[in-house]
Amino acid sequence: MSVRVPAIERRVDERVLKWIHAEHSQQEVPPSDANKRLGPYITISREAGAGGSELAKRVAEKLQWDLLDQEIVDYMEQQYGTPRCLIQRVDEKHENWLSEILTSRIGGLGFSESTYTHRVSKLVLLAASHGNVVIVGRGAKYILPPEQGVSVRVVAPLKLRIQRVMSQRHLSEKEARHWVLNKDRQRQNYIRGHFHQDESDPHLYDLVLNVGIVLLEEAADIIVDSSRRLTERFTDSTVH
Numbered sequence: 001m002s003v004r005v006p007a008i009e010r011r012v013d014e015r016v017l018k019w020i021h022a023e024h025s026q027q028e029v030p031p032s033d034a035n036k037r038l039g040p041y042i043t044i045s046r047e048a049g050a051g052g053s054e055l056a057k058r059v060a061e062k063l064q065w066d067l068l069d070q071e072i073v074d075y076m077e078q079q080y081g082t083p084r085c086l087i088q089r090v091d092e093k094h095e096n097w098l099s100e101i102l103t104s105r106i107g108g109l110g111f112s113e114s115t116y117t118h119r120v121s122k123l124v125l126l127a128a129s130h131g132n133v134v135i136v137g138r139g140a141k142y143i144l145p146p147e148q149g150v151s152v153r154v155v156a157p158l159k160l161r162i163q164r165v166m167s168q169r170h171l172s173e174k175e176a177r178h179w180v181l182n183k184d185r186q187r188q189n190y191i192r193g194h195f196h197q198d199e200s201d202p203h204l205y206d207l208v209l210n211v212g213i214v215l216l217e218e219a220a221d222i223i224v225d226s227s228r229r230l231t232e233r234f235t236d237s238t239v240h
Contacts, residue, residue: 038128039148040231042223043141045199046154048183049161049176051216053136055154055209058220060134063227068127069136075123076116090116092137093186117194137187141204142195150227153205154219156212 042059046052053069060067076087090113117139124140127133128149141151156164158180165176191199202208207226209219 038125038145039131040227041128041131041144041149042134042152042227043144043149044134044136044152044154045141045205046137047156047161048180048187049165050154050156051164051211052154055211055216055219055223056134056136058216059223059227062220062224063132063134065132065134066127066130067134067136068124068140072120072123072138076119080119087116092190114194139191139195142191142197146206148230150207150223150230151205152223153199153202153208155208155210157210160212 042056042065044052044056044059046055056069057067059065073084073087073091076082077084093113120138121143124135124138124143127135128144158177161180162173162176165171165179166173169176169179171179188199191197197204207223209222211219214222
């Protein structure tokens, strides 16, 4: 599949473009060696309104790593020519069968929630193959091998999350509560539907951070420290 670079350059982050160029300039790696090329990386799962995206950005800046969050939607729109409204319709959401049929018909060319998930998985694996990347949501934790990255779950009390959403989205308390609860449900259904996991289960993660107790800056430092320890182990294992 050819890469439409002019279209991508208008929207997609230059780091994503760098990964794509590298993919097409390198020879295919044998399957037995593929996992050795992955990492280090950090995956961040988050409750709605807990500030996971902001935290991921701080972590990426502190480590000087790449960030993959909203860039995923930008990439899907430009690389595949899929209307943004359709991508947002399935981004971290699990549709019922009738809604999925409607999305597929509107999008054409067989576009569906499953198609989206497959394409996201390819992008996540591509990013991880270059390492030094922070990936937000989209089931990345379940796509990548756990031993070569740090998985983080970001939570916060419901009241704090509602207040944050009220401020950021200029919503009433009732509207913000509905937005938070609905977004949580959509993400949980998406992970359960495609990866058969309960993303709220704390046992699935290396770190669970309550940003209602720990400030975002402090949480970022904790993640950075953990990732640096992983990077040291990763480098040692590669050398030996």
